[in-house]
Amino acid sequence: MNIKVENLNLNYGNHTALEDVSFELNENKIYGLLGRNGAGKTSLLSILASFNKPSKGAITVDGEDPFENANIMQHITFLYDKSYKNEAEDIINFLEGIERYRPNFDMSYAEELIEKFKLQKKKPIKEFSKGMQSALNVIIGLASRTPVTIFDEVYLGMDAPSRDIFYKELLKDQQDYPRMMILSTHLVSEMEYLFDEVILLNKGKVLLQEDFHSLISKGASITGNTEIVDDFVKNMRQINVKQLGGMKSVTIYGELHDDQKQAAVDKGLDVSPISLHDLFVHLTEEENE
Numbered sequence: 001m002n003i004k005v006e007n008l009n010l011n012y013g014n015h016t017a018l019e020d021v022s023f024e025l026n027e028n029k030i031y032g033l034l035g036r037n038g039a040g041k042t043s044l045l046s047i048l049a050s051f052n053k054p055s056k057g058a059i060t061v062d063g064e065d066p067f068e069n070a071n072i073m074q075h076i077t078f079l080y081d082k083s084y085k086n087e088a089e090d091i092i093n094f095l096e097g098i099e100r101y102r103p104n105f106d107m108s109y110a111e112e113l114i115e116k117f118k119l120q121k122k123k124p125i126k127e128f129s130k131g132m133q134s135a136l137n138v139i140i141g142l143a144s145r146t147p148v149t150i151f152d153e154v155y156l157g158m159d160a161p162s163r164d165i166f167y168k169e170l171l172k173d174q175q176d177y178p179r180m181m182i183l184s185t186h187l188v189s190e191m192e193y194l195f196d197e198v199i200l201l202n203k204g205k206v207l208l209q210e211d212f213h214s215l216i217s218k219g220a221s222i223t224g225n226t227e228i229v230d231d232f233v234k235n236m237r238q239i240n241v242k243q244l245g246g247m248k249s250v251t252i253y254g255e256l257h258d259d260q261k262q263a264a265v266d267k268g269l270d271v272s273p274i275s276l277h278d279l280f281v282h283l284t285e286e287e288n289e
């Protein structure tokens, strides 16, 4: 599938939620859509999923306008923090309803996930806790196996073991049935290993779109004896400093050349990749200054 967004604007009254947003997604991989609260993630995803129409600009999915386009929409599943408070059906009946509109839906995989998330089969969905409703969204997203699957902060309310099941299943199912997945989050640190490519939104604009590994190679973490670390990083841009007794760990922003890395190692320093979390905090902070 190809999703192309060109010069998109979305206004709510006189508030601009998205401004001149352009990007293209082409591959069967996991895209992370990152942004702070209010950055515009849900606004953007709801346009991608045709729940909303842009105020300006264009979006095409495989060359077609997806809005009210049944042919395109059957290929996209959008999971968000939806309320199930009126849903009296039990989970199997509910999923059977979804299966009718999703040609790739795998009910036996859905049942496997119901067991993994320990969801009760007899209970009406409206009586599910918040975390259980999020697990239901995960099951719909994974078992539907649509060419495009969009998870908008779908982990809300899920406890750590459930989120762990989600992340593992996501990676496994994406490997077995490659498709385009878009995951929005501001919980960057625990999800960063999932992303192949990252789109960073800030205040309604795209700050960057980049391959995960190339992005995290834009910085490094230097750890070792405080004085040696201080000397090594003195002319570098420091974005995070941690003091650990006589040791120090400094996160720098800017690519380190191989000879600089070797020099650090020769001085007994440890050089490790920067975390996406540190980059995220730094890049969004800097823009806000």
Ligand SMILES: Nc1ncnc2c1ncn2[C@@H]1O[C@H](COP(=O)(O)OP(=O)(O)OP(=O)(O)O)[C@@H](O)[C@H]1O
Residues within 6 Å of the ligand: 012, 015, 016, 017, 035, 036, 037, 038, 039, 040, 041, 042, 043, 044, 186
């Ligand atoms: N229905 C609406 N009416 C008016 N303003 C809105 C509406 N929905 C969103 N906004 C505003 O648009 C901006 C973007 O909101 P959006 O929900 O897209 O952000 P987000 O990145 O998903 O945030 P979060 O991480 O907090 O969920 C915010 O300033 C928000 O207040």
